[in-house]
Amino acid sequence: MSEAGPPAGTGRRERKKLATRAALREAALRLAARHGVERVTVEQLAAEADIAVRTFFNYFSSREEALVATLAAGAEALIAEFRARPPAESVLTALREAALRVLRAGDLAGEEQVQALRLIVRAPSLEPQRLAVFAAQERALAAAIAERVPAAAGTLYPALCAATALTAMRLVLDEWLDDAAASRASLRKSLDEVMAELAAGLDRPGGPVDP
Amino acid sequence: MSEAGPPAGTGRRERKKLATRAALREAALRLAARHGVERVTVEQLAAEADIAVRTFFNYFSSREEALVATLAAGAEALIAEFRARPPAESVLTALREAALRVLRAGDLAGEEQVQALRLIVRAPSLEPQRLAVFAAQERALAAAIAERVPAAAGTLYPALCAATALTAMRLVLDEWLDDAAASRASLRKSLDEVMAELAAGLDRPGGPVDP
DNA sequence: TCTGAACGTGCACGACGTGCATGGATGCAC
DNA sequence: GTGCATCCATGCACGTCGTGCACGTTCAGA
Numbered sequence: 001m002s003e004a005g006p007p008a009g010t011g012r013r014e015r016k017k018l019a020t021r022a023a024l025r026e027a028a029l030r031l032a033a034r035h036g037v038e039r040v041t042v043e044q045l046a047a048e049a050d051i052a053v054r055t056f057f058n059y060f061s062s063r064e065e066a067l068v069a070t071l072a073a074g075a076e077a078l079i080a081e082f083r084a085r086p087p088a089e090s091v092l093t094a095l096r097e098a099a100l101r102v103l104r105a106g107d108l109a110g111e112e113q114v115q116a117l118r119l120i121v122r123a124p125s126l127e128p129q130r131l132a133v134f135a136a137q138e139r140a141l142a143a144a145i146a147e148r149v150p151a152a153a154g155t156l157y158p159a160l161c162a163a164t165a166l167t168a169m170r171l172v173l174d175e176w177l178d179d180a181a182a183s184r185a186s187l188r189k190s191l192d193e194v195m196a197e198l199a200a201g202l203d204r205p206g207g208p209v210d211p
Numbered sequence: 212m213s214e215a216g217p218p219a220g221t222g223r224r225e226r227k228k229l230a231t232r233a234a235l236r237e238a239a240l241r242l243a244a245r246h247g248v249e250r251v252t253v254e255q256l257a258a259e260a261d262i263a264v265r266t267f268f269n270y271f272s273s274r275e276e277a278l279v280a281t282l283a284a285g286a287e288a289l290i291a292e293f294r295a296r297p298p299a300e301s302v303l304t305a306l307r308e309a310a311l312r313v314l315r316a317g318d319l320a321g322e323e324q325v326q327a328l329r330l331i332v333r334a335p336s337l338e339p340q341r342l343a344v345f346a347a348q349e350r351a352l353a354a355a356i357a358e359r360v361p362a363a364a365g366t367l368y369p370a371l372c373a374a375t376a377l378t379a380m381r382l383v384l385d386e387w388l389d390d391a392a393a394s395r396a397s398l399r400k401s402l403d404e405v406m407a408e409l410a411a412g413l414d415r416p417g418g419p420v421d422p
Numbered sequence: 423t424c425t426g427a428a429c430g431t432g433c434a435c436g437a438c439g440t441g442c443a444t445g446g447a448t449g450c451a452c
Numbered sequence: 453g454t455g456c457a458t459c460c461a462t463g464c465a466c467g468t469c470g471t472g473c474a475c476g477t478t479c480a481g482a
Contacts, residue, residue: 013448013459041437052462057439064339092414127346128275128339135342149415156386160405161413163382164375171374175367194371202372203303203410204360224428224479253469263431268470 021059023049025069029116032067037123040067064129067120070113071130075137077102078169083144091145095165096195100188118177134170138162168194232270234260236280240327243278248334251278275340278331282341286348288313289380294355302356306376307406311399329388345381349373379405 027048031040042063046053060066081098089097120126141162146153172194176187238259242251253274257264271277292309300308331337352373357364383405387398 011449016447017460042439043437054440054463055461058461061439063438088416090414090416128343131342131346132339135338152415156382156401156404157408157415159382159386160379160408161415163378164409164413167374167378168371171367171370175370190367193367197368197371198375199412199414201410201412202375203301204363204368204372205299205301222480228429252467265432265471266430269430272470274469 020049020051021069024051024056024059024066025073028066029070029113029120032119032123033116037067037119038125062129064126067123067126068129068133070117071120072133072136074102075133075166076140079137079140079144082141083147087148090199091148091161092165092195092199094148095169096191099169099191103184103187114177121174121177131170134166138166141166165195165198168198231260231262232280235262235267235270235277236284239277240281240324240331243330243334244327248278248330249336273340275337278334278337279340279344281328282331283344283347285313286344286377287351290348290351290355293352294358298359301410302359302372303376303406303410305359306380307402310380310402314395314398325388332385332388342381345377349377352377376406376409379409 024045027045028040031044031048035044040063042056043053045063045066046056049056056066060069078095078098081101082094085094085097121130138159139162142158145161146158149157152158169191172187172190176182176190179186235256238256239251242255242259246255251274253267254264256274256277257267260267267277271280289306289309292312293305296305296308332341349370350373353369356372357369360368363369380402383398383401387393387401390397
């Protein structure tokens with residue numbers, strides 16, 4: 001974790017590995033768009049990235065992991081942006097701003113990318129791996145929250161907030177992608193709403209006693 | 212969904228299917244405890260339940276699904292208990308009470324069961340399927356919440372509350388299972404705490420500006 | 423008792439994921 | 453630039469997974 005030694009990303013080896021990984025990520029989206037998520041095989045992925053099938057498994061432990069790799073990259077970027085927010089911001093505000101930055105600057109650049117993500121998110125066979133992506137970032141986010149709110153370190157709050165906030169953001173993204181004609185503005189609106197609800201408290205009284 | 216026709220659960224066929232399914236659920240836990248989660252094969256599962264390998268796939272679509280089937284049953288029971296709570300109870304209160312009932316009356320009966328669940332929850336290779344179990348119940352819970360709080364129907368609230376509350380409960384269960392010596396009382400305490408935090412709002416101001 | 427549908431099963435096959443051995447590319451110290 | 457230690461890509465073999473298909477059996481209802 002320390003920054004000792006030669007800076008990461010230098011060296012031919014590291015660069016080649018990063019490039020191969022990125023090529024596989026993009027190949028996965030391309031092939032999913034072309035043939036459908038279910039019909040993408042490891043053989044095709046390897047061929048598209050021009051590596052051996054055996055080598056594919058040096059980069060991803062399963063076909064599904066490659067298909068959700070772009071989501072994983074986005075989730076990691078979210079945590080990084082969150083850590084970069086001014087420490088005075090409240091937790092949920094920082095998360096909201098971080099999400100907006102990732103969406104603006106990030107992988108959701110073109111309509112083409114959005115379309116590809118739609119495929120990934122809607123594929124039922126990918127749901128387990130897709131959820132695992134967010135769960136993996138829960139731990140990292142919980143650690144970051146514990147740093148931001150020192151008073152809460154050691155309590156359940158960091159883990160709880162990380163898990164629920166990520167879940168809420170997943171929900172917003174899912175619903176937004178479900179709506180073919182949804183605008184960028186509507187995404188921001190939903191995000192604001194959801195974060196406000198989390199901040200204000202989720203409980204609600206029941207309905208009429210005799211419905 | 213309607214109750215027309217012969218009542219479900221009657222008939223030799225239905226009973227046999229239910230029994231086979233239950234046998235597979237239990238076989239999965241037994242074999243996981245005996246050989247470790249990773250080493251349980253479909254062949255073993257089928258043999259233990261005395262059915263053909265091919266037939267196994269008529270009941271579960273994957274080896275992993277069988278291993279988390281007990282969790283799935285618990286989650287379904289939770290939704291059913293939630294629906295049975297008095298309508299005047301607030302959403303989070305009803306969820307908390309429902310969870311306590313499931314834990315009391317349900318599959319967490321013996322220490323043996325708890326030990327088996329620990330194995331399932333801790334197995335990294337099962338995490339995607341495990342998360343999918345809860346996600347599958349999110350939709351059902353969201354529908355139930357929309358019924359309980361008619362005013363919120365049509366808004367994001369039902370889905371948001373269902374997703375975050377289930378996530379929070381998953382978190383509590385995970386942490387409780389992680390602690391070998393945790394008591395039933397401590398589980399209840401954590402559950403109360405978490406629900407209270409969700410009710411009160413999750414936001415927190417940041418720490419000192421210059422940490 | 424008869425009949426259609428649902429179910430269990432065996433078989434074949436493509437795809438997945440891993441351990442192992444090997445050769446080549448890379449980084450590093452001298 | 454030379455030699456060495458290491459990492460990495462690759463091919464191969466193998467066990468496991470999951471599915472389509474065809475066939476025989478069992479069950480529910482008339």
